[in-house]
Amino acid sequence: MTEQVQELIGKEFPCLDKGFVRLIDVMGDDAAIVQAARVSYGAGTKKINEDVGLIRYLLRHLHTTPFEMVEFKFHVKLPIFVARQWIRHRTANVNEYSGRYSEMKDEFYVPAIDQVRAQSATNKQGRAEEAFDPAVADRIRTGMFETQSRLYGEYQDLLNADLAREIARINLPVSNYTEWYWKVDLHNLFHFLKLRIDPHAQYEIRVYGEAMAQLVKAAVPVAYEAFEDYILHARRFSRRERAALKALLPSTSVDPAVLEAAGLKGREAQEFLAKLDELAEL
Amino acid sequence: MTEQVQELIGKEFPCLDKGFVRLIDVMGDDAAIVQAARVSYGAGTKKINEDVGLIRYLLRHLHTTPFEMVEFKFHVKLPIFVARQWIRHRTANVNEYSGRYSEMKDEFYVPAIDQVRAQSATNKQGRAEEAFDPAVADRIRTGMFETQSRLYGEYQDLLNADLAREIARINLPVSNYTEWYWKVDLHNLFHFLKLRIDPHAQYEIRVYGEAMAQLVKAAVPVAYEAFEDYILHARRFSRRERAALKALLPSTSVDPAVLEAAGLKGREAQEFLAKLDELAEL
């Protein structure tokens, strides 16, 4: 682990109003991806720029197993409704705070004023781009605070009446914060980030995705950049969309200056040209 | 699928106050386990009692892969806090109702009067054996009802104010009902049942485990009985506990009548005697 990563370990990166992400441990780095891909005796004698090329090649061609050789462990504090989306990523290890065993804490999520928004007109599962009128939003937030306080008070009353914790907590809302340790390999973490950094993800989980992305970037900078280029900012074009592209492109001959300006060199440039040639087969 | 199982398909088996389990589909039966174990061309010519013996042998010796060849699909309506325990079983497929996409329904779990109980004195994560005084329990239940009604009213108000569904729902409690389709193979389902039928499981998930157990029993009766004998009602004795057993057993010679009375015959009887002999090695 580099000193830079070492310094990040254990630090709280705040998320939402009361949550956080902390990097607990990392196994491996960019070199570990290369090492596994080479199934060889160590980082060896290859030059750094060859390693960069290999990592980028692997990700571009979806040779994903070497990325599974890097493992991240996080400590996360998050609202229950975010935890419910997060846990759908099954290939990961989790230890969560237990409301049966321990008392839930008096911590609830209330959206910031600019996140109090209307139902989106175009996206059945999202919110609008613009915030509510601040006065209205403020009233909604105040209402939420009051509800949460009242619910926590009722929870305390039930505990004081000696009701079992596992029953007393059933009327606590999904805005209540929980915590967990979450451990995942880099391949599955990239998949998580792709889905959860995406603008279609709910804002409240995106915030966590973005915080984690910064930590991943620090730990495996080469792999992370490849992830941005080939996955996060890549777009898939369907068979029909490729047919439309074919009709729209004036020719399949490409001025080398275009490739250069786009940053496409060597094998990547050839692969792009091959993709254009392939359109002819449609 | 036998006619008996066919008739169970789609039927609602009520669980808790408003939930249910419905069997949607089953792939395979006891014969499918045998078929996979034999990697052969069909149920073949073996007699039923040989098949029974094979299934029991497989489960007893933890040859679990043939049990993965049977698949169950359920439709379940359950409170969110039960869903949160359930989803920890990762080797399964899930499609859940979405509170981002659709409006949550006005259905909440309230424990029956005999389940309103104190914190257990001995089990940090459970409830006591005895119910509260009925008058007290009734008051607690009434309070729960009122809280749930109020929360659903507030939710409706927020929706009417056009707040995005994905935000409006954050103060709904974990007693709110959700629904999902859940698909799992028999090996992983047995693991689920073992943990969730267990007296240490929270009562509210146990109810679902028990309902599902009945459906599994109808669909794969031989495998289910083996599960009861070798897993559910089996007990593991540690190295130290085996040393204690050795000291407590008057001799390792066993009267055949004892074996017979216990239902231990043939290979099972030999295996038991071998386990006793093994104690001598401690």
Added chain:
Amino acid sequence: MTEQVQELIGKEFPCLDKGFVRLIDVMGDDAAIVQAARVSYGAGTKKINEDVGLIRYLLRHLHTTPFEMVEFKFHVKLPIFVARQWIRHRTANVNEYSGRYSEMKDEFYVPAIDQVRAQSATNKQGRAEEAFDPAVADRIRTGMFETQSRLYGEYQDLLNADLAREIARINLPVSNYTEWYWKVDLHNLFHFLKLRIDPHAQYEIRVYGEAMAQLVKAAVPVAYEAFEDYILHARRFSRRERAALKALLPSTSVDPAVLEAAGLKGREAQEFLAKLDELAEL
């Protein structure tokens, strides 16, 4: 299960010189995908063309969980070296013939004459496009036959000398045929097919992929067509490739006739236009 699928069950589809794929069972169909996506009470009242649209929408947007609700079980006979590639797909259930328990059979794979090819000049892990000179290829095949016969003879000799099966088999080659039952959900099966139908996959596993694809197509025709359009024949363009596309496209305004000719209608057409608009942000 439709009658058409019913008729396919159990039929051997030959693969390579001595292998096959047989469909043993299927849980679910196109309607089961829709049913899970709707988490509702059945196929319901929606029209077929709405269902088609939903399935295509789900796959296009990588909402993959409803596809996990369909399950396939195959019986496959395949050379060991193919089995070794296949087994890397971990989210599946397997029961394989055991060379410890049973005698391996006298069946080995020998490539057909047109598959006896040189190392590819461009692909470090593949073979050339053109076959060897038939006479040379024939000599190679004859040598392979002879080696396999000799090895099986030696295996028999060792068994006759009462050497334990689990040791006697260690010099049998990876061309030896094995068999297994393999069960997988449709989402993971699509992933398998994408990788194994691909021209970069080794020919010998591609043959199995293609046979299975026909069976999948018969069982879930709508989902399979969506798979072809949005996954199999889709191409991913990286951030840099998108920058190059932007430079190459004369304009982002698109003649509706182009969309129509490409088969892009309604929401799909809008999504394509949005992808073009997005290029401006690069």
Added chain:
Amino acid sequence: MTEQVQELIGKEFPCLDKGFVRLIDVMGDDAAIVQAARVSYGAGTKKINEDVGLIRYLLRHLHTTPFEMVEFKFHVKLPIFVARQWIRHRTANVNEYSGRYSEMKDEFYVPAIDQVRAQSATNKQGRAEEAFDPAVADRIRTGMFETQSRLYGEYQDLLNADLAREIARINLPVSNYTEWYWKVDLHNLFHFLKLRIDPHAQYEIRVYGEAMAQLVKAAVPVAYEAFEDYILHARRFSRRERAALKALLPSTSVDPAVLEAAGLKGREAQEFLAKLDELAEL
């Protein structure tokens, strides 16, 4: 990582005649298990003996998720037939040497003279306890050597004739050595060890299991001892076997001296007595 573990990293532990296991990296230690179980801010102030008790408690009660928080990465050189058994453990990450991409090496497994044994008379999938007559065994080994040399020679001839590597290798035997990186969490590693250290596992994989067990023991000594006590050297007694135990035990009252002599103290002693009491319910 302790210095002791640090020193083990990268060392080759020979297995069989030409294989090895090397520990490449470990994430976490006994304290990491405790940390996850406590979902707290670090190893904290609890005393070591409380941590020991907690780890033992967790494993005894199959609270397995905290054990998933420790991760091991190994580099292994092993014969293909061992790799085929090993890969059945699906919850792990693997990067294997590729016979399509690279030339297979001239290294094959030949059993040591004392492992050349007859088929077991009692175990359909194992070998006998006694070795063959040394002269016979020696002749078998010589035959194996010769076959392997001849096969590797033929492989070289095919490569020299420029046959594609992916085809040329199909007659190499499953005794040929391959290599891989294998990464797994401690919970799944314990499961692997339980099955592969077991006397019913094939000797050739057991050798690897035993080498890895030593490395695991060094890295997580407390958890490993708990594994030995509660899993490896524990035995499961079925419902019927428990009925037989009940009949065989002279009484359920236990002399405290017996518990003490067996090493059963405190909560463990109580749990043992409870298991005996439970027999009465049968």
